[in-house]
Amino acid sequence: MNVVRTVADLRAAVTRARNDGKRIGFVPTMGNLHAGHIALVKKAGQRADFVVASIFVNPLQFGPNEDLANYPRTLTADQDKLFEAGCHLLFAPSVEEMYPHGQAMQTIVRVPGVSEGLCGGSRPGHFDGVSTVVTKLFNMVLPDLAVFGQKDFQQLAVIRTMVRDLNMPVQIIGEPIVRAEDGLALSSRNGYLSTEERALAPMLYRILGEMAEAIRNGDRNFPALLAHGHQALLTAGLRPDYLEIRNAVDLQPAASDTNELVILVAAFLGKTRLIDNLIVDATQPSPL
Numbered sequence: 001m002n003v004v005r006t007v008a009d010l011r012a013a014v015t016r017a018r019n020d021g022k023r024i025g026f027v028p029t030m031g032n033l034h035a036g037h038i039a040l041v042k043k044a045g046q047r048a049d050f051v052v053a054s055i056f057v058n059p060l061q062f063g064p065n066e067d068l069a070n071y072p073r074t075l076t077a078d079q080d081k082l083f084e085a086g087c088h089l090l091f092a093p094s095v096e097e098m099y100p101h102g103q104a105m106q107t108i109v110r111v112p113g114v115s116e117g118l119c120g121g122s123r124p125g126h127f128d129g130v131s132t133v134v135t136k137l138f139n140m141v142l143p144d145l146a147v148f149g150q151k152d153f154q155q156l157a158v159i160r161t162m163v164r165d166l167n168m169p170v171q172i173i174g175e176p177i178v179r180a181e182d183g184l185a186l187s188s189r190n191g192y193l194s195t196e197e198r199a200l201a202p203m204l205y206r207i208l209g210e211m212a213e214a215i216r217n218g219d220r221n222f223p224a225l226l227a228h229g230h231q232a233l234l235t236a237g238l239r240p241d242y243l244e245i246r247n248a249v250d251l252q253p254a255a256s257d258t259n260e261l262v263i264l265v266a267a268f269l270g271k272t273r274l275i276d277n278l279i280v281d282a283t284q285p286s287p288l
């Protein structure tokens with residue numbers, strides 16, 4: 001696996017691969033890679049001939065009181081994992097390489113609608129930072145396809161909308177959430193949890209599962225379900241940021257006859273903010 005740090009070297013390596021007739025797959029990340037990221041790289045390898053990954057902790061998508069300074073940076077271990085997963089090229093730029101004219105004067109890509117509310121409501125400017133850096137990375141790599149995790153469900157919806165609205169010639173693939181055995185969705189931020197918090201964290205998924213089962217069993221009283229879920233989170237020791245049932249296609253609030261649903265949650269466990277979601281096909285009866 002080749003590692004490049006500049007846009008010029010990245011472009012030269014991707015151009016060589018494209019000139020060899022290869023289809024380019026891209027997996028953007030912020031590093032501290034876990035099995036969820038590796039699944040994205042492997043999916044890119046199944047769909048493309050040449051896999052490019054990026055590791056860049058993007059300052060533009062962090063709020064002033066968020067964890068930018070403490071975000072885990074584990075480049076050496078990440079390189080080994082990417083190599084084993086079949087990645088061909090890693091782009092690991094500096095902040096100066098990505099934002100050579102500074103962040104304050106950076107042109108911003110804003111995706112209205114789908115980026116508002118949920119994480120966009122709690123983290124003002126976050127999705128502007130994501131859509132801007134992903135646009136820049138797409139323009140640098142020029143991939144045929146790019147793979148993103150469904151754990152960041154709203155992020156995936158923002159990127160799909162951006163690609164559609166700006167006619168970007170890249171296919172977006174969403175990859176299902178990878179979970180620990182106890183159900184906790186894998187996340188780089190899980191490493192912030194204390195032993196006691198880590199033991200409580202799977203309650204997030206359990207509560208989503210109970211709500212999903214109720215919906216599949218015909219319960220369409222969403223306000224009551226949400227109130228119950230909210231209380232269950234508090235009882236489990238989690239502090240809900242939001243808990244919502246939305247239309248899984250456009251992320252609009254779900255109507256009682258919407259069948260493709262997604263339950264989305266963000267909650268604090270101590271100082272750590274965890275997110276998770278569960279897609280629910282309300283036409284399928286509960287498997288239990």
Ligand code: PAF
Pocket residue numbers: 028029030056058061130133134152155
């Ligand atoms: O999901 C992430 O890790 C980041 O938001 C992304 C897509 C790499 C942009 O910085």
